[in-house]
Amino acid sequence: MRLVILSLLFTSTLAWFYGRDDPDRWSVGGVWPLPQKIIYGSKNRTLTYDKIGIDLGDKKDCDVLLAMADNYMNKWLFPYPVEMKTGGTEDFIITVTVKEECPGGPPVHGASEEYLLRVSVSEAVINAQTVWGALRAMETLSHLVFYDQKSQEYQIRTAEIFDKPRFPVRGIMIDSSRHFLSLNVIKRQLEIMSMNKLNVLHWHLVDSESFPYTSQKFPELHGVGAYSPRHVYSREDIAEVIAFARLRGIRVIPEFDLPGHTSSWKGRKGFLTECFDEKGEETFLPNLVDPMNDANFDFLAEFLEEVTETFPDQFLHLGGDEVSDYIVECWVRNKKIRKFMEEKGFGNDTVLLENYFFEKLFAIVEKLKLKRKPIFWQEVFDNNIPDPNSIIHIWKGNTHEEIYEQVKNITSKNFPVIVSACWYLNYIKYGADWRDEIRGTAPSNSRYYYCDPTSFNGTDTQKNLVLGGIAAIWGELVDNTNIEARLWPRASAAAERLWSPAEKTQRAEDAWPRMHELRCRLVSRGYRIQPNNNPDYCPFEFDEPPAIKSEL
């Protein structure tokens, strides 16, 4: 097969109003996120439903690959509401070869997602080290498929692709405490994540507002702390999310935020300190763990033991953010705490009390039967003395430069980092915020397609400590009704930044036709991917069914 490099095809290149993109500017068979290397062939191949097949080789019994085959062959490869043609002369077989054994659990940190994909006019060949690589390859293959309006046929572009992710951690953080998120909604986000080659669901399970996580050992936590008995994730629900995520190559990292943001743990007696307003009255809701009470650490040890039995991931997020927001009300103004601090020789220094709490927490993590690597929000680095085993999670910073400076600083102290500060997608603004600078009261994280977490002056060792990024959609103003359209395709911008080579993804205007095609492809797969650039359309639009009553 003779291969030639083709630039992406656009259906039109006319100028348009207000400097906007032409509404029908999209790529044809463009891949999102952009692969490390892609060489398109000069020919396309017509695909018909009855002539296409998939061969899983010696991995015919692997559940990950079987689910993949089912999803793509029956739903995602041919998403459009058109009559599916049959016939044609030759079969088109997708041969999938995976080196490693079918894994029993979810992807482990750093697992290979590398793949080779070759699509010719007669066949497609996928070669991967792991099933996760095969999943990524299959998604790429599906991006090469397009519907040709003229011939009214599905076609696939021929191509040779070598691909692997730039960062091992590429995630979405959801917050199920501020607003409850249903299993259906979480699963839909997992599917869209896999279509963007994201591999981490950071599940911020509980926070001040509500405690939807159900502990078997401590049912009083959700019993008192959930919004209602309906607003909980049963143990089966959680297992279902983990299994669903695994089949799509996604790890689930749970977060239990400590010692602040803990008001909803109120079902556990004695766990929280009393908090006081300026007049010394208890009108401020308790929101900080009581570090005086040793029973609290015994409880945490048992609770986290159960958490590790529930969540198989090697990482465990233990929060640590915004403790200072509650210190005055809940520690400084609390007489018992002040007395305890004197006894311990901490004087007035609440940071020493914080460190006391974290040291006890680190000791618990050290002793967990199932070993876990702890992740902490950046304050544990900024204000306290983190356990050297920790990963630091950056969420602060109003400009890309401020964020890069922090990455530089933290990696210089030899801590691995995960960056979320670039991608606080809950902060909405009017306009194409993934691409354009848009000011507002909320931290100015627009233009986030351009945020590149290794853009700092540092050693290779430092840059290797950047594990990746997690786009966060905090739940203050987000629930089942709006999370999906608000996340996508905005999180796709982060997905490309975290997967693709930086040097090939420097211009959002070059990325847009592929993002437009991605949006339309996923819209046709049934997902609520909103417009994110300017007036445009999809060949086949999303539709909303007539209203039906809720079942939740």
Place this chain on the structure above:
Amino acid sequence: MRLVILSLLFTSTLAWFYGRDDPDRWSVGGVWPLPQKIIYGSKNRTLTYDKIGIDLGDKKDCDVLLAMADNYMNKWLFPYPVEMKTGGTEDFIITVTVKEECPGGPPVHGASEEYLLRVSVSEAVINAQTVWGALRAMETLSHLVFYDQKSQEYQIRTAEIFDKPRFPVRGIMIDSSRHFLSLNVIKRQLEIMSMNKLNVLHWHLVDSESFPYTSQKFPELHGVGAYSPRHVYSREDIAEVIAFARLRGIRVIPEFDLPGHTSSWKGRKGFLTECFDEKGEETFLPNLVDPMNDANFDFLAEFLEEVTETFPDQFLHLGGDEVSDYIVECWVRNKKIRKFMEEKGFGNDTVLLENYFFEKLFAIVEKLKLKRKPIFWQEVFDNNIPDPNSIIHIWKGNTHEEIYEQVKNITSKNFPVIVSACWYLNYIKYGADWRDEIRGTAPSNSRYYYCDPTSFNGTDTQKNLVLGGIAAIWGELVDNTNIEARLWPRASAAAERLWSPAEKTQRAEDAWPRMHELRCRLVSRGYRIQPNNNPDYCPFEFDEPPAIKSEL
């Protein structure tokens, strides 16, 4: 029945974090928008499905009332996913008495929506002048119904209510040109509108970007101007929208924006002037009507004749905005236009040419067989000489005060006005923008619950010229995927301002518990009403089904 005035019941009144409302602060049987007069009784009545009935009196054959009975009895009165109890001792009959005949068409401008509603423990009585008043009463009745978690029963609060709208025009403007909106999506918005007692759908059908309206006489318009042959509203589609809106007490006012924003009319040869960039090259897309060509006015006369046959509403929106944005490129730099202006004695004054166009357009409107009252965007008042018969539509202004000043100015010249400037809901911001001042690059129309279009120093005659308001959701970044959650409950803030007495709706913090209950009620009816205040929850949440392929 002894009536006592009860303040709304809240399930909790504890302080909460960050000065936020308690997540479970909501009214019980609160009505949105707030009625003119409401006196709650001291008792509630349990409702069971088999004992409730509706009696339409002598209007048993009226399609509007039959659709109402079907919608409320079978869907909206009992929306929650709970087992519906039967039994109880006594029937509960809703008796509906309407004075005027069942109308064959949609509501006319100024039609009565007044009603009396009395709910006792034994029955409900609705008295209204028109079927539209009965529709409003029925929605109010449905707001008195709540689900009692303790007894696990539906109950209705007893009350005596007198109600009527403050303004005759209370609407939503949708834009089906920048992004196509499906029939299902438009119908869903109409249903939610009726649940907010809104009565006008302002349908901005076509704009520069695309022409989805299908003309029978001039099929070349959508043939060339639509995004694709799938992105059109057939004549049947339009009739369906009008009929669907009518059954919910909503008028449909179409807009055909002239003479700017017309690029998508390109299917009509000779309709647009050629436009030129600074170098004199034709790279700027034509976007302004050619006023030199008399055939264009003959065409417009025929086209608008068909429009009046398609849309029964007495009002006809003819745009007129932002002409000046294209004047340099399309008129000043166009040699033929300059010559025409010289011949007409206009010199260099393009405003005279604009007036020439508008005078010809006014003459066409005057001669329409089916008489229509024209609405124009404010520029026709600001820059030109509007027909004295026109309604002026205000869309500019960055602050409430600027907007009030314009209302004052325009009504002082005796023109009726409709205000949209307060409610440009396409401009999104992070936070509770309906209530809080939120700055941003986009015009600062946050805190829009407080925008009251008669808040200016003026005569009663002037204030009576304020017909009402239309919340606009322009389509640049809005389509089927996100319009519903983006509109609601933000547009509900406008709905209350336009319906309820100003003196009783002065504080958003008092309104919130009712808005919260409204959100949860409509969420359970199956609509995508987003959180709009802070962390909260609904007793029964919205859920998203697993993804299914699009059919559009």
